[in-house]
Amino acid sequence: MLTQEEITKLSRFERLDSPIVSFYLNLSPEMSWKKVQGVTLKDLMKEGREQIENLALSKQEKGLAIFSQRKNKRFFAYPLYQPLANQVVVDFDIYINPLVNLMGQYHRTCVVTVDQKRARICEFFMGQLEGLMDISDVIPKRVRTGGFMGYGSKNMERHVDEGVHRHLKNVAEKLFEIFKKNHFDDLILGGEKKILPEFESLLHSYLKERIVGHFQIDSEASLTDITAAAQKIEFENKNKRDAELVHQLQIATFKQGGGVIGLDGTLEAISRGHVHRLVVHEDLWRPGVECKPCGQLRVDGTQCPQCDKPLTSVRDIINQAVEHALHQKAEVWYVPPQIPIADGIGAFLRFRVGITELEAVDVKANKKAARRV
Numbered sequence: 001m002l003t004q005e006e007i008t009k010l011s012r013f014e015r016l017d018s019p020i021v022s023f024y025l026n027l028s029p030e031m032s033w034k035k036v037q038g039v040t041l042k043d044l045m046k047e048g049r050e051q052i053e054n055l056a057l058s059k060q061e062k063g064l065a066i067f068s069q070r071k072n073k074r075f076f077a078y079p080l081y082q083p084l085a086n087q088v089v090v091d092f093d094i095y096i097n098p099l100v101n102l103m104g105q106y107h108r109t110c111v112v113t114v115d116q117k118r119a120r121i122c123e124f125f126m127g128q129l130e131g132l133m134d135i136s137d138v139i140p141k142r143v144r145t146g147g148f149m150g151y152g153s154k155n156m157e158r159h160v161d162e163g164v165h166r167h168l169k170n171v172a173e174k175l176f177e178i179f180k181k182n183h184f185d186d187l188i189l190g191g192e193k194k195i196l197p198e199f200e201s202l203l204h205s206y207l208k209e210r211i212v213g214h215f216q217i218d219s220e221a222s223l224t225d226i227t228a229a230a231q232k233i234e235f236e237n238k239n240k241r242d243a244e245l246v247h248q249l250q251i252a253t254f255k256q257g258g259g260v261i262g263l264d265g266t267l268e269a270i271s272r273g274h275v276h277r278l279v280v281h282e283d284l285w286r287p288g289v290e291c292k293p294c295g296q297l298r299v300d301g302t303q304c305p306q307c308d309k310p311l312t313s314v315r316d317i318i319n320q321a322v323e324h325a326l327h328q329k330a331e332v333w334y335v336p337p338q339i340p341i342a343d344g345i346g347a348f349l350r351f352r353v354g355i356t357e358l359e360a361v362d363v364k365a366n367k368k369a370a371r372r373v
């Protein structure tokens, strides 16, 4: 599972003594898994290939990040539940920008399921659920109505309720301990309808304000069932956040001059290094052209408008746009195609100025450069 600790571990390999290959693979349907194995992974060392084969990837994974250093036999592979642009970078530094970017889009969520005597605390991140703690408390058994010698049943019930209350309190305390260590962003509560409100009332205010959803679930539920319920809530919440982001992009573009929407404008902004956050539809791809010497990206054309060199056609200009943006330390946000954006792409800019003003600045810069030459 890809975690913050893993990212930290990777980022600690500062300058390496031999090159490391950073691969990012898009596992979208058009890129069949056989093709990935046959062509893209040809250069990986044998052990690496075996590890990848053993990952037993399913249809759920939409991406794969691989880091391979031949000399020290270092090899890391992380299946990802989000699509990302295909990239291969060979360098003495590990290239983790795409991973860091991807992780920034997701909320670290804690999922707790409780019943009358048991509880399960899990961490849910980027579509994966991992158990953190199972709690089970001893609660006195409920006696048959009528009770022993016809009295005591009321006492017994109060005793049981107190037992359940103590159990829920225990879970709430353990949960707070975990929160102080793990600092999750969101909290999802699952369990029987009749005990969830009581459990919620026992939570620390820090935890209460992080609740983003509830679900009803049987106490016998498996991790798979819990994952499905958490995924549904996370999916709805992420959709809301994505829709809000696109709304902000529209405001930035049409009211404040701090954004751009549409392929031509976005490619231009990326070519100039003006993008702060790229927003792109998940499944978007289309052919285009690139100037290898100066990095200009265009939808079409044969000659670079910046340096007059011939433009090279690329299979997917969106992939190139994402790659350039990440290299410029811009954020890249993938949003589902159901949220409308013209051409499926746009960007928040680093500067709050209109494109015409940007052009004026660039014309000046070009003139200066020309004079220097």
Ligand SMILES: [Zn+2]
Binding pocket: 291, 292, 293, 294, 295, 296, 304, 305, 306, 307, 308, 309
């Ligand atoms: Zn050029």
